[in-house]
Amino acid sequence: xxxxxxxxxxxxxxxxxxxxxxxxxxxxxxxxxxxxxxxxxxxxxxxxxxxxxxxxxxxxxxxxxxxxxxxxxxxxxxxxxxxxxxxxxxxxxxxxxxxxxxxxxxxxxxxxxxxxxxxxxxxxxxxxxxxxxxxxxxxxxxxxxxxxxxxxxxxxxxxxxxxxxxxxxxxxxxxxxxxxxxxxxxxxxxxxxxxxxxxxxxxxxxxxxxxxxxxxxxxxxxxxxxxxxxxxxxxxxxxxxxxxxxxxxxxxxxxxxxxxxxxxxxxxxxxxxxxxxxxxxxxxxxxxxxxxxxxxxxxxxxxx
Numbered sequence: 635x636x637x638x639x640x641x642x643x644x645x646x647x648x649x650x651x652x653x654x655x656x657x658x659x660x661x662x663x664x665x666x667x668x669x670x671x672x673x674x675x676x677x678x679x680x681x682x683x684x685x686x687x688x689x690x691x692x693x694x695x696x697x698x699x700x701x702x703x704x705x706x707x708x709x710x711x712x713x714x715x716x717x718x719x720x721x722x723x724x725x726x727x728x729x730x731x732x733x734x735x736x737x738x739x740x741x742x743x744x745x746x747x748x749x750x751x752x753x754x755x756x757x758x759x760x761x762x763x764x765x766x767x768x769x770x771x772x773x774x775x776x777x778x779x780x781x782x783x784x785x786x787x788x789x790x791x792x793x794x795x796x797x798x799x800x801x802x803x804x805x806x807x808x809x810x811x812x813x814x815x816x817x818x819x820x821x822x823x824x825x826x827x828x829x830x831x832x833x834x835x836x837x838x839x840x841x842x843x844x845x846x847x848x849x850x851x852x853x854x855x856x857x858x859x860x861x862x863x864x865x866x867x868x869x870x871x872x873x874x875x876x877x878x879x880x881x882x883x884x885x886x887x888x889x890x891x892x893x894x895x896x897x898x899x900x901x902x903x904x905x906x907x908x909x910x911x912x913x914x915x916x917x918x919x920x921x922x923x924x925x926x927x928x929x930x931x932x933x934x935x936x937x938x
Contacts, residue, residue, distance in 0.1 A: 636934055637746040637753045641767035641804045649804075653772050655938060656922075656929040663696065666928065669937050670699030676729035677703035678721065678745075679756070680736045685898060685920055686756050686765065690733045693927035702729060719748040726750040731935055733765075752934040760796050765930065766897055767800040769923040774854060776922065777893055777915060783810030789845055790858035790878050790903055792817045797897040798858060799827055806837050813839040814848050816878070820870070821860065845878060849888045855880070857896045857916075859903045881905040885913070895919055 638644070644652065659666050675694040679687050682705070691701045718736065722745040725732055733754045734742045739761035746753040757763040775781050786805065788798050792815055802823075805811050813832070815823055822828075822841055832839050842848055849855065860871075860878045880894065885908055896904060896916040908914050932938045 635750075635752055637749070637755075638764055638930065638934070639743050639746065639753075639755045640762050641764040641771075641800055643764070644768075646807050649768075649771065652768070652926070652929050652933060653775050655932065656772055656925040657776065659696075659925050659928050666697055666932070668698040669932060670694060670697035670935065673697075673699040673731070673935060674729040675699060675701050675703075675931065676725045676732040677701060677705075677756075678725060678732055678734045679703065679705050680734075680741070683735055683757070685923065686735060686763075687733075689920070689923045690754075690756065690765075690927050692924050693931055696924065697928055697931060699730075699931075718745050721745070722749045722753065731931060754930065754934070757796075760794060763796050763800055763897075765923070765927055766797050767804050768926045768930065769919060770797070770801050770856070770895060770897075771804060772922045772926045773895060773915060773919045774893070777918075778853065781805070782808040784808075784853045785812045785814065785851060786854040786856060787814040787816055787845075787848060787852040788856045788858070789816040789880075790860050791821045792823045792858070793821045795858045798823070798856065801856065802827065803831055806831060806835055811837060813837065814852060815839060815841045816843065816845050816848065817841075818843060818860065818870075818878070845880070845884060846887060849884055849892075852888065852892050855888070855892060855894050857894060857900075857903055859901050879903055879905060880908055882907050882911075885911055888913070 677687050677690055687705060694701050718741050726749050729751060731752045733756040734745055735756040736742060736758050739759040742753055742755040742758050755762055755764055792798050857880055879902060892913055894914045898916060898920060
């Protein structure tokens, strides 16, 4: 039995096989429509979620399985003080696999230590969100045809964005990767990520605060939200926020084959006028999330 707490739990070879399986599922959905018949997925979500929870549920239903679970801590026995360890012991009697989201870092890991079924970390605080990283990798691989020799720009909140941290950690395993880190000085990547992941591994990167100046050089632009609450004062936020809003004028500076990704939800960091641009693939990215979760469920249940 195996659990997935971090995208790095999977080797590059395992990732390649997982993405190949997801691609086959996209091409031949009927082939997998009954593969999880009789199997149950428990979605244990201690905090609200739209895309992640529903995509896990859609994934299991697409595979012919069924779903049970809860969508907030208030609707579970956690409201009565039940521990994560006790909850997963009970859930293990009801389901064959569990996807867990929790506001506390490490909670899904604790669950995995007391579980008799595979546990997938569906997001634990600001720590990890492995299936979002897998979704991002599948999106890039399918639409770019490769995961190597790419110049990737991350824009917005790079200090607190767990999706950014996870994807950087996953992408440095491929050759020829270069990063452009676009953010206000207040929201640059954490020192540990800069030192331990980028500098120690000699990964080329640059840190800038002007999206216009670098967008024309990028193969991928990964947008995130610049959050007002991360600033010490309103004046700094107002001064900087428009620099990190992607609009048609900025897209006109980009190459014709650059892709725009976003983990969603979007607030105002991408203008709606960009949605019709064929390079804007964030809604397609959400669709890919269902297929990579389908593949992960099948692999963890040892059905393929």
